Amino acid sequence: MSTLILVLFLLLGTYFVAVIEEWSVTGRLRPAGPVRAALRLLGTESVLARKPDRLFFEVAPVLLLVAAILSLAIIPLAPGLIVTDLATGALFFNAALAYVLVALIMGGWGPDGAYAMIGGWRFLGQLIGYAMLVVMPITAVAMRSESLSTVVIVQSQEQLWNILYQPLGFVLFALAGMAMAFVPPFDLPTGAGDLAGGVEAEYTGVRRLVFRLGRMVLILSVASAMTVFYLGGWLGPVLPGWAWSAIKILVVTALMLAAGRALPRVREASFLAWCWKLGIPLALVNIFLVGVLVLVVPL
């Protein structure tokens, strides 16, 4: 039963993320949009580039999708409604999403095309900026919950959500998460205007469909992680737990993509500078502040 609900969550979640994503690009809400796009891509020829690195080219979209789905496995939607309640859940989330970088580099290298290549390498630079800002705030979350299990992390927010307990960590994690899911304004690897699609440029047809699907699941996963780590997961009055999870995840996704709609794309160099000159000192301050809070106010 719960397996069915989780599969349904994955399908519906991906569908809604795709609808919101289309809105963030075109400004129109079209409920049939994702279905139409998927059917169209399924019917399009999937061209193989002239001299590809076949292995990298084929593996990249699959790896992106698998990594994103695996990272969703540790997200609890309600008490007991989780694929695997790993004792190291928060760490596993990072470990799974580390493969996003690998997938994009492989996808960039594979087709032997200039735009794809630049997109892939750009994302390597982007990772050096965001990676520490994903893991450091999660450490501060674990300090409060005394566990890396995502279920315990949600339970630790019973009295006060982490967004209020450690707002600094939330801001850093949200921005770094957006960079990890390469949504605008951090969409350097796929940069629509300046790279003609970047890593996505050489993917057509069904391969592109898998790539886009992986990206949607990735956005869903990052939004779910924000909900679980900072917004109290399934906690909330009146409505059942799974409903609160769904509402929060959808709202976070919509806010994430709406922010990208309003902001100009960040350059790789300035992204790195902001991350290391401001972000990491702030993340250390966040760990220290939470450390003091945990000892002084045992909440």
Next chain:
Amino acid sequence: MSALQQYGILFALTLGSIGFVLSLYALARAIGRNRAEPGKDVPATAGSLSRDPVWVRYHARFGGYALLFLAFDMEMAFMYPWSVVYRQEGLVALLDMGVFLAILFLGLLYGWSQGALRRQ
């Protein structure tokens, strides 16, 4: 559920996802094959054929950041277990990690002063 079973589920999830992708590929193949046409398989390069392969040396201009990243990434390996037992250990844990992080932070400041945080 034992840890081994949990990893078994994750492995099954991986295989299931790959199976899903393969069945999508099979479906696409059942709908139609590619038609071989000249020039269609050339990677996009501003409307012209790309003469040279692009698998060339790429100047990574974030070398300084990358070195600092390695130092901080190693530090995270210690911070996860530390954060779990933090509340039990109390003030001692805060001071221990405080000294460690202060040294790392000094490293960051030193790197900054030497121009590591710059696009080379």
